Amino acid sequence: MSVAVFALGGTISVSGRAKGERLTGAEITSAVPGLDESGVLLDVRDAHAVPSGSLTFAQILEVVRDASRAVAEGAAGIVVTQGTDTLEETAFVVDLVWPHDAPFLRPRALRPPAWAGAEAPPYVLPAFRVAGSRGVGGRGAVVPFNDEVHAARWVRKSHSTSTATFVSPNAGPVGHVVEGRVRVLAAPRRRGLRPAAFDAERLDAARVALHCVTLDDDGSQLTGLAETHQGLVVAGFGVGHVPARLSPLLGALAECIPVVLTSRTGSGPVLRHTYHQPGSETDLQERGLINGGLLDPYKARVLLRLLLAAGADRDEVAAAFAEHG
Structure with a gap:
């Protein structure tokens, strides 16, 4: 061997x-x-x-x-x-x-x-x-x-x-x-993406930002982000929440680039339909954010960048996170 x-x-x-x-x-x-x-x-x-x-x-x-x-x-x-x-x-x-x-x-x-x-x-x-x-x-x-x-x-x-x-x-x-x-002891199902044949220019151009939401976050770091990046991962509170005043800003970004919602806790899932107040997971998904599931923010950024480098559109990104997350 x-x-x-x-x-x-x-x-x-x-x-x-x-x-x-x-x-x-x-x-x-x-x-x-x-x-x-x-x-x-x-x-x-x-x-x-x-x-x-x-x-x-x-x-x-x-x-x-x-x-x-x-x-x-x-x-x-x-x-x-x-x-x-x-x-x-x-x-x-x-x-x-x-x-x-x-x-x-x-x-x-x-x-x-x-x-x-x-x-x-x-x-x-x-x-x-x-x-x-x-x-x-x-x-x-x-x-x-x-x-x-x-x-x-x-x-x-x-x-x-x-x-x-x-x-x-x-x-x-x-x-x-x-x-x-x-x-x-366990045999998790492989969730491979595709062979590692990524064009160097596409990979370099696939810039993905990561924003960790914090107490009293005003979202100023997100201003103009769609002009400099092709994707965004949001590390939200708990089960996928953000301050209410960030919701419109994130929704506007989601109209321009894929925005993936994850949890900054490092474990556990982003919920889908439990909370409904402004800034909740339900509110953010209705504004176009993609649920990151069980993926932590760092792994979500890896997946999103590879998807964008491979030319995936928003629907393909959402489908990939539904499978991998």
Whole structure:
């Protein structure tokens, strides 16, 4: 069995030797205890050695294309190492466009390898075990850590420093690693979007804003937004509410560009028809906003940008969120 490894930057690659010096993919994998005895053949490649906060949609889609070629050449699974800052978003990008049954793994680390208690080596080994497991085939992108396996659609970073930061509040883990073996407990249906063939110019032009609604929000940041952006995600209060005075402004924007309503809470759904006062979910939907369902604001922005880059119109955007959200 062979696994293709794509090493990006991030904490897992911080060498501790010289300022700015990064570990290569070969150095990262060579430090994983037990990997050389696992029987896994590695094809290690270095790509985009930058902090994850500096990654772009285009770079992630490039890795997906290279990973697709690796699968065509015989790789049984893909492991991509990167920093954790944007992992919940990049994993969802991959999940939406990954066209193969071969698993696509995104292990993580929050402590540099040179630190005491660095957790990268013991967490990378389970990733290779998951990558070689038939049980996770067809699941799209998954994030293994703490002997758990989480689906990219649900996983979130919930704490800035804790090594237990990644959780899936709406669904929980889909599997566990027990005594070196992967046990899949849930089999969520894949909700792939389309192959990762996005025109670079369309992707760059698909600008999507994210507005987090706050107490006494006057909406001034939204003025003129339809002239500079092609889409908007609104992170509303609770079940999808905003101050009443924002409703007309958001409705006017929804007449020009797709506007998706999500919850800033990070878990739970946006409701559809429970509340009816100005600024409620019902009011906003009647004004043309698209219900984001269970998707958090960050994942909703990922989906909306890919849809716009693919040329989707408002009806197609609404249909996609009805399916994915």
